[in-house]
Amino acid sequence: MPLMVTVDLLALVIAGAIAFVVRQEVLGPAGDLSENVADASSAMTAGWLLAIAFLNGYDRRLLPSGPELFRNVLHASVAAFGIVGAVVYLLDLELSRAYFLAFFALGPPLLVIDRLVLRRALNALRVRGHLRSSVIAVGPVEHVDDLARTIHRERWLGMDIVGAVIPASSRAVVGEQSTRGIPVLGTEADLLAIAAERSPEVLLFTAGSTANAEEFRRTAWALEDRDIRVIVVPALTEISAERVSMRPVAGLPLVHMDLPRARRAVTWAKRAFDVVGSALALVLLSPVLGLIALSVKLNDGGPVIFRQERVGHDGKLFEFLKFRTMVTDAEAIQVEMTERWAQDKGNDVMFKMRNDPRITKPGRFLRRYSLDELPQLWNVVRGEMSLVGPRPALPREVAVYTEDAHRRHNVRPGITGLWQVSGRSDLSWEDTMRLDLYYVDNWSFTQDLLILIRTVRAVISSAGAY
Incomplete structure (x- = not known):
């Protein structure tokens, strides 16, 4: 302070x-x-x-x-x-x-x-490992592991789970470790003794951590004079702060949650923003588009625009446009590269190679700064895409989707999105899908504007672009 x-x-x-x-x-x-x-x-x-x-x-x-x-x-x-x-x-x-x-x-x-x-x-x-807080998680081992997965992924939270305290009814054994390597320190009855011995900076209570509200209140009383922060994690995940509000009523901390917002992401207001924004960008960037088209054509004489069938809103197919960055027979030789991809992949569903030999000399520059994506502004004008949204997938990728993954088709695919500003091709398929579903469920104009701003930084840094 x-x-x-x-x-x-x-x-x-x-x-x-x-x-x-x-x-x-x-x-x-x-x-x-x-x-x-x-x-x-x-x-x-x-x-x-x-x-x-x-x-x-x-x-x-x-x-x-x-x-x-x-x-x-x-x-x-x-x-x-x-x-x-x-x-x-x-x-x-x-x-x-x-x-x-x-x-x-x-x-x-x-x-x-x-x-x-x-x-x-x-x-x-x-x-970088500084100013971190030691945390003891209280609750069933499976909930502790879920929390640990998120905390490990989001290291900026500054938390390190050093142990778990489990309910007495848990089948886990004191002294063993969870599947994520978190040692089980004891049961609820030992919580105060463990807190006194270990002196954690945070006690993190998960869903199902205590038998009843009275027991939790007594625990809070006992911790009143200790320099320990208490955080309670409800059984809710991947929900933005805009959709959640807490209103205590009659002593009950009621958490009110708005329903998912996928329908709001396809309203006329977002569509108007997309049309105006993409049309303006096409006009302002027309000299750049011309220079890129010329460099692609002069490199090998092949077509300037690469056209590909992608899956869009509600699972409908559309013609996806981008500047060609690969050799003209790139798709034909992709099958031969499967073995190499298995050694170099960062994503289990999308075909992405860090050193793809099919990429042309100008294509490598265009990909590094995402300039090959600019023709998709015309996809936006035509109503097939949005400025912000999940990336449009290939039919073969959609064929192996889980049921939950199909929810990303509830909105128009985007030129940029949470995936692009959070690591792009360096992300695992699990993280890619998590970000896409988060965007669909928690859509807002504010989030779209923030993603567009962060896109500029992501493009300049070129992290994860290949």
Whole structure:
């Protein structure tokens, strides 16, 4: 918290300095300002920091995830703006309107940026093994293993499960290890003794961790004087925060969950956004498209556009377009490469080779920066694809889908999506499908915009592109 306050103070000082320059530029230089800018900015900064603290903007537990922390800061900014404005008006204080408006216009984005930087720095340190928390998971072994799988995958959470405490009725044996190598330390009856001996930073209670609510409450009482964080994980996974809200009623922490949002992802609003966005991109990128087409044609004289049958919305087939990046007989010789793929694959369903010899010289550059995907903007205009969504699959890939995997066809396939901004071809098939289903179930315009922004970074870094 002290670091966050210090960084916020620095951000507001910068905002005040820029606001002063803006005030001078708008109203012209003044040798003797009628208001004391230093006193005014000090008072507004102090009030702003207090508003952030009051509205839970310095809760370090929110820093790793981000959205709620950002929301609290913005709410505090609105509150500070209203309160300061009302005080200035009611007391008839002399304060430059230009300075006041510039200060409160610059402050919120700078505060959000400093939290974004802090969040990324914290997550990066945790991924590298620093600032991590030891965790004892409480619950059935199978639930502990499910949690461990997620925590191991999302290392930015900064948690290491060092042991499990199981229900007395569990068939697991104390002293053995779970399938993910987590040692079973004891049963519920030993929890307090284990917590005292091991001193974990977090106790993580899974679904079915205690026999009843009264037992859990007594455990919480016993932990009251210990420096241990308690986290309860409900039996819900792959659900965005936007779909979940907790409303305690009559002492019951009721978790309300919105139904999946696949239908919202095919509404006219998203379609209008896709048409306008893709048409604008085609116009702006037309010189680039021309240069790419010329380089592909001059390389070997083959066709510029590669056309392929893909599976789209509701399982319907469509003609998928992209700039050709492989030799003209690439599909014919793919069968001969199956053995090599088995040694080089990162995905059990999609055919992706890290060093595919079929790729042409210009094709390698186009793939590295995903420029070969640009013709799909025309697929978007035609209504076969969306700017954001799961990638369109080949019929042979769909033929081996599980029942759950077919749900990705409930929305239009996209040029970019969670798969592209989360590792692309480096991901396993299981992670690829998990991300696609998460997108389908938790669709929102905000998520689409964030994916488009993250796509720029993913393309520049070229991670997982081959």
